[in-house]
Amino acid sequence: MKKLCFLIPDGTLKPTTLFGVIEVFEKANIYATENGKEPFYEIILAGVQAKQIFHNSMLSIITDSIQSIKAPDLIFIPPIEEIAAKPVGETQVLLEWMVDQYHSGTEIASLCTGAFLLAYTGLLKDKDCATHWRAESLFIKMFPDTKLLVDKIMTDKKGIYTAGGASSSLNLALYIVEKHHGRDTALFCAKLLEIDIERNSQSQFILFEGQKNHADDGIREIQEFIEKNVEEKLSVDFLAEKFSISRRSLVRRFKKATNNPPIEYIQRVKIEVAKRCLESGKKTINEIMYAVGYNDVKAFREVFKKIAGLTPIEYRAKYSSYEMEDNM
Structure with a gap:
């Protein structure tokens, strides 16, 4: 025993x-x-x-x-x-x-x-x-x-x-x-x-909350920009140029402040918005994909599953009260 x-x-x-x-x-x-x-x-x-x-x-x-x-x-x-x-x-x-x-x-x-x-x-x-x-x-x-x-x-x-x-x-x-x-x-x-x-x-239960509890005001400003422009195709190079910071410094400071590399943070913000749309909206998955800045079905599906633990169609079936016809 x-x-x-x-x-x-x-x-x-x-x-x-x-x-x-x-x-x-x-x-x-x-x-x-x-x-x-x-x-x-x-x-x-x-x-x-x-x-x-x-x-x-x-x-x-x-x-x-x-x-x-x-x-x-x-x-x-x-x-x-x-x-x-x-x-x-x-x-x-x-x-x-x-x-x-x-x-x-x-x-x-x-x-x-x-x-x-x-x-x-x-x-x-x-x-x-x-x-x-x-x-x-x-x-x-x-x-x-x-x-x-x-x-x-x-x-x-x-x-x-x-x-x-x-x-x-x-x-x-x-x-x-x-x-x-x-x-x-x-x-x-x-x-x-x-x-x-x-x-x-x-993963499917995680509510991404932005990780802003840090002292780097410059990185927080970039986080807020990412969250307000979720429909754009954002890249690390674009953010570095827009906020007048070297790419290397941006990656280093972002990881230190948020525990995420900037590209992963961008993905997580976009997928969090997509999850909310799947839970409560009547848009198709394709419409949601475009709304969060993706136009490649395969790429969106792969990133969504990596972060949420389910495919978009599986997530909608599990967490939404709406019945939609999608093929992702």
Whole structure:
């Protein structure tokens, strides 16, 4: 039986994600017992005693002390609200304990914004990781020595797992169940909880918000120009000439300020506008393509899928209430 330790740090938790992931492993235990086996997992809550307001009442979580947990197989860090606050007190003790456990062979998984606490341990240095897409800019600013893959819903590297948003945490749990006990067990859990087991990207859920929280006023002016001229065929050379800046300096400053090269930023702005049109408008995909400055169907489709994770027709079918006849 594998011992799963769900860490409860000090502060405000996001309990729905925490309990949702726990339920996946509980369903794996049901699959085991229904097939004449011992339960696969022992589930433990450890760390700080938690009390918080939840659905107009008080939610209390009674935890075991970390000192009583002997050799857990896997530690989970749940999502937290205070993602910018450096851990202190009891939470810092928990992080030091996690580092010791990891070096003794325990695996560690972060769920959603739990990646911030995991990054504070130093264990994510130079490793791929995922967190919620909306926390991308803050995470990169706080932990530049990590390799944040914002489009991924999960990562698995040298005993460190990370998951993107809340539902991505369920996919990570299914992934771990399959890794431990096979596809049949994971499918049982997925069907029982109605989880899309094949989902592997959070690109389609990302709302591109412009990344203007930086100190470079000149780059912010260029960003605003891009966003106001989405129908134009913009290039890096054109922007450099218009704003009287060398191409090399523009690329360097733009990447430093926004974490995106300018050409990628231009693409993301255009695709964000296209996504909004697909969700709420009655234009055909060809009309939308021209409206965001593309005239090559193949190029538009490829860029859209790279950024949104779906083709335009797939995106419209999934997120729009309008029925249109398109062939992209």
